[in-house]
Amino acid sequence: MQATSDTETIADCAYSLQPLLEKKAPQILDEHQKTGTLKTESRRLLVKLCVADLVEKHGFYPLGTEKVALAKAIIGVFPSLRVQVAGEGEGFEHFYDPLSHCGFLEMRLRNIRRKLDTSQRRYKRKRGSPSLPGGAGSEEGQQDCSEWITLMRRLRPTSENIPSIKSAMEQTYNSRRSWISKDSPSIGDIFEKYPRFLDMPSLLDVEFGKMTDGKSDQFIRKWEASIIPKLKAVAAKEKGVVASLIEQLDDQTDDEKCYTFLTVLTHLLPPMPGSRCSVKSAISFLVHFVQSGTNFTSLCTTDTEMESRTQPLVVCIGNLKSPTRQYVITARNDRVTIPVADGLTCAIDKLFKLYWVCNLAYPPQLSSVFTFFEYVYDVTISTNKRAKVLELLSKLQAAQ
DSSP: OHHHHHHHHHHHHHHHHHHHHHHHOHHHHHHHHHHSSOOHHHHHHHHHHHHHHHHHHHOSSOOHHHHHHHHHHHHHHOGGGOOOBTTBSOSOTTTOBTTTTBSHHHHHHHHHHHTSOGGGOSSOOOTTOSSOTTOTTSHHHHHHHHHHHHHHHHOOOOTTTHHHHHHHHHHTHHHHHHHHHHHOOOHHHHHHHSTHHHHOTHHHHHHHHHHTTSOTTHHHHHIIIIIHHHHHHHHTTOOTHHHHHHHTOTTOOHHHHHHHHHHHHHHHSOOOTTSOOOTTTGGGGTEEEEOTTOOGGGGGTTOGGGTTOOSOEEEEESOTTOTTOEEEEEEGGGTEEEEEOSOHHHHHHHHHHHHHHTTOOOOGGGHHHHHHHHHHHTOOOOSSOOHHHHHHHHHHHHTO
């Protein structure tokens, strides 16, 4: 009997939704008929009209079954709005998820309730709470964060969804930073909760920029234009391996030059005693090479050479001269791979930001090199002032 009642509620809601839109916003139906989808602005208007009608019929606190019925009705009228992640759910949950009590409809309802008079509220806020209304530490703030996280996880990074994903990441920033700082979750745990870091690596740039007051582009801006010419001048005065590396620069591609000077850095800033790593092999803890055609998944499973590389690093699939080479940031222990579309400089930039965003310790074989990167980004936090790093910085300043 209950199942029949719920089915009737859904049917009634679907029946009333079409005439409601024909009367209040026929342009939404026209847009969907012409394009097969809805713009973000149209989806917002759809939610606004649906919730207004829901409130008019059922009040400011409608039952969960009524919200589920409306969510199902929406994807019934607009099938392209159905969103399923890994085949789970029925596809309406981003409008209202009865398990987490989140979604577009619930967000709109909560925004409406915030403006209600005290007499109209069903639930009153506790007095004496130190958290600001809607803050990350308040009950309301935690619910909002959960809602935004659910939304972000369900949306795929299409052109229409990207603004909503970025907004969700913005809204959950304080909660995320607090969680990572206090609980020190693994990379796998972080990316399971915030999977858009994986298929939208640009979010690492945004996160790092917020953490460092807008210093996200420092490495890209300085490395090729300023740091490499100064490193070349310093290396030219050295002997042995460092000097021979500089002699090989003629006719090198940009990525080859980048790799050459990363190698120069590992020689000028060698591994610390006790790291059990030779100067010659130190670069392999930063950039590792595998054969062309290697599957991303195998980087975390079958590559025996990477078994000792427990910290994230850049993997180059192919060789530096190959036009089909690919760069992938790989965290073997957490089974995480992040493809990087641009060159080696951008891949190193993303790798450093990953360490900061996920609050990771630098690999001991490259601790001095990563400390040097801090100076490039102008975000120095390492408490141990390494003499070799300071010495190299002074040489670079003199090379101006």
